[in-house]
Amino acid sequence: MTTVDPRALNAGEPGTAPVDAEGARREAERAPRGAGPAGGGLAARPPRRKSAGDPVKALLHRHRELCERAVDPLEIAAGLEAHGITDRTAARFRHRDVFSLAEELYARSPHEAVTAAAPALVPAGPAAFRGFGQALLPAAVACSAAAAGQAWAGVAAVAAVAAALVWPGRAAAGRFPHAAHLLAAAVAAGAVYRHGTALGVGLALAVVPGHLAAVAFAAGARARLDGSRALEDFADRARPLLLAATALFTGAAAGAAVLAGAPLPVAVPLALLLFLTRLLLRHGAHRAPICAALALALVPVPAAATAAAAGLLVHAVLALARASAHARP
Known part of the structure; x- marks a missing residue:
């Protein structure tokens, strides 16, 4: 029985490259899993990235209105305390105290251009x-x-x-x-x-x-x-x-x-x-x-x-x- 070389089948056809079985196998192994034939298979899904832990972001979402209407970080600190957040609780948000936590919340919130009046011992006006x-x-x-x-x-x-x-x-x-x-x-x-x-x-x-x-x-x-x-x-x-x-x-x-x-x-x-x-x-x-x-x-x-x-x-x-x-x- 005579064995036919696959490369010889395409050798005489003009415009056709010789078939390399070993190279085709390697290309198939390098292809992403789940990819089918052109136009018919499922597209490969990009790997999911694990979101870095950001507890302050969740707190910012929970108190968005307070953070956005505050004229300074002290307003946020007072509001957080009213909601039961203490200096000890602030440690769970990677801050030493409520004031430091309020400063980050204020910096990460959009604010309108509001000028806060400086406190005076003798109010006037x-x-x-x-x-x-x-x-x-x-x-x-x-x-x-x-x-x-x-x-x-x-x-x-x-x-x-x-x-x-x-x-x-x-x-x-x-x-x-x-x-x-x-x-x-x-x-x-x-x-x-x-x-x-x-x-x-x-x-x-x-x-x-x-x-x-x-x-x-x-x-x-x-x-x-x-x-x-x-x-x-x-x-x-x-x-x-x-x-x-x-x-x-x-x-x-x-x-x-x-x-x-x-x-x-x-x-x-x-x-x-x-x-x-x-x-x-x-x-x-x-x-x-x-x-x-x-x-x-x-x-x-x-x-x-x-x-x-x-x-x-x-x-x-x-x-x-x-x-x-x-x-x-």
């Missing part, structure tokens, strides 16, 4: 003068009505005090957002009804120092937030500032009570309770502890207002030492 004028109004109304001997002087003082000391707060979410406002007005009205118009005038006179103390505390806390590098560091700086503002207001409230002829054991705890209520509402604190303290002050017992003010002060020290309480609304 039309808004600051308008707020000071509104703080002067209760004292003017209460003193004028009391001097004229009007029967409605106590009611006017209560309404003015409740509006000026309590109303400036952030929008509350959930049911009954204004329960704290109504309870504060009830506390002031009950005290003025039991102890006379002089107490209402004393509370009205304390509105101005209360406003100034609250504004100074907010500005000072914001300045300390700018200079902090960790949440614990900010808390250590904010607590003495709050206690100093509270002590200054307590002294001013005592002076206002003396000027109005109101009893000090009643006027000072009540003024302090309303001041802390105003401060906590302004910084977006939870309403439940505030309402509980105000409800306790409604009890017709001399020590009720003192106990309520002391309890609310403890809550304020804990709540207002958080960076999230000082984020821009």
